[in-house]
Amino acid sequence: MSPEREHTEAAATSEAWPLDDRGIGYGDGLFETVLVRDGKPQLWEAHLARLTWGCRVLGIPLPQRDMLERPLSQAGRGLAVLKLILSRGSGGRGYAPPAAPTPRLRWQLLPFAPAPARWASGVRVRLCRLQLGIQPALAGFKHLNRLENVLARGEWTDADIAEGVLCDSEGRLIEATCMNLFWQRNGHLETPRLDRCGVAGTLRAELLERLPMSEVDAVPDVMASAEAVWIGNSLQGVWPVARLDGAEGEVLNCWPIGAEHRRLQAVAHALLGYPAWLDD
Template sequence: MSLSSEDIADGEGVPFDDRGLAYGDGLFETVLVRDGVATLWEAHMARLVRGGERLGIPVPSRSALDALPARAGAGLWVLKLTLTRGSGGRGYRLPDMPAPRLRWRVTPFTPSPERWWQGIRVRHCRLALGIQPRLAGLKHLNRLENVMARAEWQDPEIAEGLLCDSEGRLVEATSMNLFWQRAGRLETPGLARCGVAGTLRDALCRRLGIEEVDAGPETLESAEAVWLGNAVQGLWPVRRLDDDQGQKLADWRIGRLHRALQAEAHALLGYPCHDDDAGERDEEDEA
């Protein structure tokens, strides 16, 4: 199937009374698709099912969902699925017979290889995430906290912002999961209270035994390496960390240590692990 570079969608609008539009009552998945084949598809589907079970929203059949990645055709695309509870109910009261509404879109995608190889600058955010264990780990539609956190900076040199919960524990970045190495151990924030359990994060935790920990933001300043990653962008090594005022707290030289975890992540997504220039930089960094 040949497609133009324009977005391709299911073509049906969202009614005014849709509960996803009105209340964020729903779930979404963002999936990397290469030549019509979805990466980490089983993990995305498992998370969608978990979210549907927890929220009480019936999930479409696997046959209907499995047919969607092939709609993207050749090349690299992002498939976004949005599942809402549909319409009905009075106010916050749930409808007696929910009629879920699935919307989807595939969009051409180009990753940011310069962030893979050169690393990124990140900052802490002032906004703190609310603690709600019943929603923890889900990719639900109510993302207003992330929107407000992302509004804290406009500097294009800053790629991402890091979020803590209201009790001061590291959780995630605004749209990526967080990893670091400390005393030779790979760690990532625990997500039992809030945050999104990314599919790439979960795959790396299972594959490498990455430990889920409770840690404050000061932990990163003594880390040997820090990364951000998700199942669309891949893994970005962090080269500089700022506070919420833009003052530098720590920096790192991107070297073999960063490349090792990146290689594991990119093998799962079909991205390259390094280029010739990156290899030369690594040799210089380790000298």
């Protein structure tokens, strides 16, 4: 049995939420989803940095580090995913937040298995009809209001489609519904600029530090004409894109998965403890 399959204990969760919690009522809070390997959180400093950023923007006190790390004591061997949810807590009147918030931290720890077939063979993705609203004040970090992503993910039911690609309301490429976007154009690595909307993933942040990659404004035609395309996050790793469909199902481009795809994948997967790819 592989280490990834050894984590078989039941899911662990913290206590339930009260109905007057502002995270439930208004999405007034933040979350992080963290890959845990043998009890050790992967890219942990990057997750803490993003959570700290979100707390600063929203004005929510950041819990002590030991509180955030306490759930890790319940992680067993193999892979798990830790979801941390931090709300402003209860209180305030209507939308007005309390003057002195008492944050509420909740968490869930679940066994996790990635999708190695998608590492090896690549995936099919589609453009979404939904466009993300532009709100620079909320761009980058993981706030609790993800209804745009929910609506976008509801656009397809075809199991052969792994992800949907989102643009903002001005037509610029931003992200996939739960992953970041990367492509190679004219030999250069690029990823969408995320200063207007979207989530700045922790794996994306690490790749930007390690590789000669540029943040750019781009439209879908750029991705369709790229030499290689990837989607990735800190849980699943990097999936090469083998086929891009339009919102109506038309094929916009296909890519044979080759050495160019493997170079980015190898750097990303080394950060997460995953193989660069698996043989058929």
